[in-house]
Amino acid sequence: LAKTTQPISMDSYEGQEVNITCSHNNIATNDYITWYQQFPSQGPRFIIQGYKTKVTNEVASLFIPADRKSSTLSLPRVSLSDTAVYYCLVGEGTGRRALTFGSGTRLQVQP
Amino acid sequence: GAGVSQSPSNKVTEKGKDVELRCDPISGHTALYWYRQSLGQGLEFLIYFQGNSAPDKSGLPSDRFSAERTGGSVSTLTIQRTQQEDSAVYLCASSLMFGGPQETQYFGPGTRLLVL
Numbered sequence: 088l089a090k091t092t093q094p095i096s097m098d099s100y101e102g103q104e105v106n107i108t109c110s111h112n113n114i115a116t117n118d119y120i121t122w123y124q125q126f127p128s129q130g131p132r133f134i135i136q137g138y139k140t141k142v143t144n145e146v147a148s149l150f151i152p153a154d155r156k157s158s159t160l161s162l163p164r165v166s167l168s169d170t171a172v173y174y175c176l177v178g179e180g181t182g183r184r185a186l187t188f189g190s191g192t193r194l195q196v197q198p
Numbered sequence: 199g200a201g202v203s204q205s206p207s208n209k210v211t212e213k214g215k216d217v218e219l220r221c222d223p224i225s226g227h228t229a230l231y232w233y234r235q236s237l238g239q240g241l242e243f244l245i246y247f248q249g250n251s252a253p254d255k256s257g258l259p260s261d262r263f264s265a266e267r268t269g270g271s272v273s274t275l276t277i278q279r280t281q282q283e284d285s286a287v288y289l290c291a292s293s294l295m296f297g298g299p300q301e302t303q304y305f306g307p308g309t310r311l312l313v314l
Contacts, residue, residue, distance in 0.1 A: 119299050130202075130289050130305025131241070174240070181229060182297035183254060188233070188241035 223292030
């Protein structure tokens with residue numbers, strides 16, 4: 088199974104940009120990189136997905152270098168409501184190797 | 199449209215009793231997943247279904263855990279002879295298909311199980 092490594096926690100202030108990096112050295116050719124967000128007492132929800140280079144949507148950006156051994160989730164101008172746990176998954180979207188969530192990164196946004 | 203629903207939302211049981219947790223996936227989703235999340239921890243994969251078939255049961259923690267899915271829709275996770283270490287939030291997710299490279303999972307709100 089594809090293994091990912093993320094920081095356990097991060098702190099930020101409202102209005103700042105937050106970058107969370109995930110390492111995935113054994114990523115396979117067919118693997119996509121998917122990020123989920125989980126608020127307390129809720130199930131995770133999809134944020135963004137990418138294969139290479141840069142992907143941007145209304146919530147975040149995802150930067151993937153050419154070797155694809157890492158990826159960075161970028162949250163622009165965070166607010167208190169962005170306080171959550173962020174999970175990086177590597178695999179075939181919803182294939183077996185993409186079902187390992189790990190411990191995620193706990194982001195705390197302060198006023 | 200309706201999302202993934204789970205019932206009950208909360209369940210308190212006594213050690214040694216059996217419990218059944220239910221998941222209603224999004225209509226039309228052929229793949230269904232069960233996870234367990236202990237307090238303050240990440241998600242632990244338990245089992246997935248492609249249609250009514252569960253090709254990989256290796257994530258189930260013990261033989262006290264079983265799951266079934268009927269009619270390609272509703273799934274039930276059963277825990278027999280519950281133990282205190284079974285206390286956790288049990289999350290269900292579904293996706294349009296299994297293994298789709300650009301697919302994503304849609305999660306339900308979870309069932310919070312407390313074994314006394």
